[in-house]
Amino acid sequence: MPNKILLTGFDAFGGATLNPSWLAVKALHGRQVLGHTVVAAQLPTVFDASLLELNALLKQHRPALVICVGQAGGRSALSLERVAINVNDAPIADNAGVQPVDTVVKQGAPAAYFTSLPIKAMLAALQAQEIPAEVSQTAGTFVCNHVFYGLMHLLATRRDLKHTRGGFVHVPWLPEQGTPSMPLDDIVRGLRLAVRCAMLVQHDAVLGAGTTS
Numbered sequence: 001m002p003n004k005i006l007l008t009g010f011d012a013f014g015g016a017t018l019n020p021s022w023l024a025v026k027a028l029h030g031r032q033v034l035g036h037t038v039v040a041a042q043l044p045t046v047f048d049a050s051l052l053e054l055n056a057l058l059k060q061h062r063p064a065l066v067i068c069v070g071q072a073g074g075r076s077a078l079s080l081e082r083v084a085i086n087v088n089d090a091p092i093a094d095n096a097g098v099q100p101v102d103t104v105v106k107q108g109a110p111a112a113y114f115t116s117l118p119i120k121a122m123l124a125a126l127q128a129q130e131i132p133a134e135v136s137q138t139a140g141t142f143v144c145n146h147v148f149y150g151l152m153h154l155l156a157t158r159r160d161l162k163h164t165r166g167g168f169v170h171v172p173w174l175p176e177q178g179t180p181s182m183p184l185d186d187i188v189r190g191l192r193l194a195v196r197c198a199m200l201v202q203h204d205a206v207l208g209a210g211t212t213s
Contacts, residue, residue: 005036005195006063008054010070010143013045013095020174021069024187031192034199036064043068045143046096047088051150058154058161065198066166067117068151069191070144071173076180077132078190079170080119081139084149085112089141105149113152115167118201125197131190132182139168165202169194 007029009022022042029040041057043050058066072079086109088100119135126133139145148168155161169191172182 003036004061004063005033005038005199006057006061006066007038007040007191007195008043008057008066008068008147009040010043010045010050011095013143014092016177018174018177019045019071020171020177020184020187021071023174023184024171024191025069027184027188028192028195033192033195036199038195039063043147044095046094047090047098047100047143047146049096050143050147054147054151055154058158058164062160063164065195066151066155066164067191067195067198068147068166068168070139070147070168070170072140072144072170073173073178074180075170075172076182077134077172078126078182078187078194079134079136080117080122080194081115081136081148081168081170082119083112083114083137084139084145084152084168085141086110086149087141088146091142094143105146106153109153113149113156115152116155116165117167117198118204119167120204121201122194122197125193126190129189129193131186131193133190136170139170144168144170165198
């Protein structure tokens with residue numbers, strides 16, 4: 001039975017000197033969550049190369065749970081991403097100078113994948129501890145979405161990962177990066193709560209037939 005939890009963050013990009021996604025997951029490296037060991041790894045903010053690294057990490061660790069984490073400047077809460085789309089459309093160049101426009105992440109693959117994390121349960125757990133959190137309907141079209149989509153495609157198509165669940169969380173800037181922001185300690189605490197909830201809850205409750213939106 002897999003006894004690892006894989007958390008990934010990104011290196012700094014766009015002229016920045018740090019990335020809170022990596023600082024936060026690095027702070028959780030080696031922690032124990034419900035008998036599982038957290039493994040933190042850094043992905044390059046580079047199209048294609050990020051997925052090659054993620055694939056290697058999945059083969060090495062065969063985790064029970066994978067949460068990829070990225071920075072979302074302008075957001076004020078931990079954003080639990082619902083859906084990854086099969087589109088690369090970069091507003092800026094990645095760290096290798098590549099800037100794809102309207103290309104696919106994976107040729108011949110579905111248009112989108114939903115997260116397999118219990119994002120509504122995670123939202124409730126975070127809000128109960130007064131950590132700003134939200135369910136997000138878009139992970140963008142930069143390297144974060146590229147990795148999110150690539151992760152979900154791997155989990156959907158690799159037999160050795162059929163019991164692995166995964167998804168993506170965006171975190172705000174740190175205070176020294178600008179506003180809105182969130183202190184690193186709060187981001188770390190929120191991610192740890194999110195991981196614990198994802199390990200305890202397999203699926204969000206299905207809405208009843210009489211429920212309306």
